[in-house]
Amino acid sequence: MVFVFDLDDTICETDAYSEYYINKFFKENNWNYQQIAKVTRFAEAKFNWPNEMAKAWYKKYGDEMMLEFSCKKDAIKTINTLYDNGHKIIIATARNYDWHSNPEEITLQWLKNVGLKVSKVYIGRVDKEIVCENEKADFFIDDDISITKKVSEVLNGKGKQAFLMNSDFNQTQECPSNVKRVSGFKQLMTEISKYTDELKK
Numbered sequence: 001m002v003f004v005f006d007l008d009d010t011i012c013e014t015d016a017y018s019e020y021y022i023n024k025f026f027k028e029n030n031w032n033y034q035q036i037a038k039v040t041r042f043a044e045a046k047f048n049w050p051n052e053m054a055k056a057w058y059k060k061y062g063d064e065m066m067l068e069f070s071c072k073k074d075a076i077k078t079i080n081t082l083y084d085n086g087h088k089i090i091i092a093t094a095r096n097y098d099w100h101s102n103p104e105e106i107t108l109q110w111l112k113n114v115g116l117k118v119s120k121v122y123i124g125r126v127d128k129e130i131v132c133e134n135e136k137a138d139f140f141i142d143d144d145i146s147i148t149k150k151v152s153e154v155l156n157g158k159g160k161q162a163f164l165m166n167s168d169f170n171q172t173q174e175c176p177s178n179v180k181r182v183s184g185f186k187q188l189m190t191e192i193s194k195y196t197d198e199l200k201k
């Protein structure tokens, strides 16, 4: 079967770690930007700094930070087991050169560092619904509500499903009707095993 996974805040802990790093660099630079929100779609929006400044910061420190991201509980074990059992594991991340200095090299290095087994990686401004169509995905997992909704519309056919991975941001948002919300990788596997006998073993 074909699995397409998002990376940030689906497999790795991006938002919380980014917030920590933003605060760290505010301190180092004696910047006085204030935190104006606790939960936003992206960490930089939690602070009252100009977008250009946030972008410049990310360009400078984002690569270093991304290499330090930790994985969500059971992510590696779950995905590597699927891979070892012959399933196709595709990563589709929207990391791009607008915000990142070196998204491709850093992402591939991080995957190697954490030991995640993957069949294919899409990095950049790719439409994930097109990736899922082209790759004939069976399952799609992402923390973004609008993306999971779009993908769910192309995952036609019995036994195919888009999942919304719980995050601080999306947990207060409504999950689209044909998308299933999961709290983590353990629940994801329980849900997926309902679709296929192959995964019940």
Ligand SMILES: [Mg+2]
Binding pocket: 006, 007, 008, 009, 010, 142, 143, 144
């Ligand atoms: Mg994400």
